[in-house]
Amino acid sequence: MSEHENEYTDDFVGALEMVWGDGFMSPGGEEELALFLEGVDLAGKDVLDVGCGVGGCDVVLARDYGARHVLGIDIEQPLIDRAIERAAKQGLSDQLTFQLVEPGPFPLADESFDVVFSKDAMIHIEDKHALFKEVFRVLKPGGLFVASDWMRRDEEKPGPIAQHWIDTVGLSFGMHSPPFYIDALETAGFVDTATTDRNAFATAAMKADYELMTGEGREELIRRTGDAADHYIDVWHAGWKAAECGELRPGHLRGVKPAG
Numbered sequence: 665m666s667e668h669e670n671e672y673t674d675d676f677v678g679a680l681e682m683v684w685g686d687g688f689m690s691p692g693g694e695e696e697l698a699l700f701l702e703g704v705d706l707a708g709k710d711v712l713d714v715g716c717g718v719g720g721c722d723v724v725l726a727r728d729y730g731a732r733h734v735l736g737i738d739i740e741q742p743l744i745d746r747a748i749e750r751a752a753k754q755g756l757s758d759q760l761t762f763q764l765v766e767p768g769p770f771p772l773a774d775e776s777f778d779v780v781f782s783k784d785a786m787i788h789i790e791d792k793h794a795l796f797k798e799v800f801r802v803l804k805p806g807g808l809f810v811a812s813d814w815m816r817r818d819e820e821k822p823g824p825i826a827q828h829w830i831d832t833v834g835l836s837f838g839m840h841s842p843p844f845y846i847d848a849l850e851t852a853g854f855v856d857t858a859t860t861d862r863n864a865f866a867t868a869a870m871k872a873d874y875e876l877m878t879g880e881g882r883e884e885l886i887r888r889t890g891d892a893a894d895h896y897i898d899v900w901h902a903g904w905k906a907a908e909c910g911e912l913r914p915g916h917l918r919g920v921k922p923a924g
Contacts, residue, residue: 687720
C-alpha cells in the first residue's frame with residue numbers, strides 16, 4: 665500500500681468528538697443523520713460507508729436503522745482501529761466491518777451494496793467524477809447513494825475568508841459546488857439526483873461550537889488536545905466565518921442507480 669500521512673490525529677479527533685459527539689467527526693450527530701436519511705429504508709440492507717472515520721455513523725445505521733451489514737472504508741488505519749473497537753463495545757462486530765483502503769478505486773465487487781452512504785468525508789477526494797463512478801459501480805441496480813459533504817458556493821477561486829479556513833484547518837481538500845456534484849452524479853449514471861443546502865445549519869453549529877470551546881468547554885478541550893487547543897479554536901472560528909460569508913456550504917445529496 666502506498667504511504668499515506670494520517671491527517672486525523674488523536675487530538676484532532678478529540679476536538680471533533682468533543683463538539684460533535686462521541687463517534688462523530690462532522691456536525692449534527694444523530695439528528696443530522698436523521699435529516700438526510702429521511703424516507704430511506706435501511707432495514708435488511710447492505711450498506712457501504714465511504715470515509716467511515718471512527719465509526720459513529722455506522723453504529724447508528726445498524727443499531728437504529730436496521731442495516732443488515734455496514735462496511736466502512738477509510739484510508740487512515742488509526743480511524744479504522746477506533747471504529748473496530750467501537751463496534752465491539754456496542755456488540756455490533758457481526759454487523760459492522762471496517763477496511764483500510766488506498767485512495768482510488770474501491771477494492772470491492774460490482775453491484776455489492778443496496779445503499780452507499782457517506783457523511784462529510786468526500787471533501788477529501790478531489791475527483792468527484794471518478795468517485796461517483798465507483799459508487800455507481802458497487803451499487804446494485806435500483807440502489808441508493810445518500811450522503812452529505814462540505815461543499816463550496818461555486819467553482820471560483822476561494823475568497824480570503826474561505827481560504828483562511830482552508831489554510832488553518834490544514835487538511836487535504838477537494839471542494840466543489842452543488843452543481844458540480846450533480847454533474848458528477850449524472851455523468852456516472854445516477855438519476856433522481858438532488859442536493860439540499862445546509863449552510864444556515866453549519867453556520868449556527870460552528871458558531872455554537874466556537875463559543876463552547878472558548879467558554880465552558882475550554883478546559884475539556886485542553887484535556888483532549890493539550891497545547892493544540894488554541895489551534896482548534898482558530899479552526900472552528902475560521903470555519904464559522906467561511907460558512908457565515910456563504911462560501912462554505914455543507915449539503916446533503918442523493919442519487920439513484922437505475923433498476924435496469
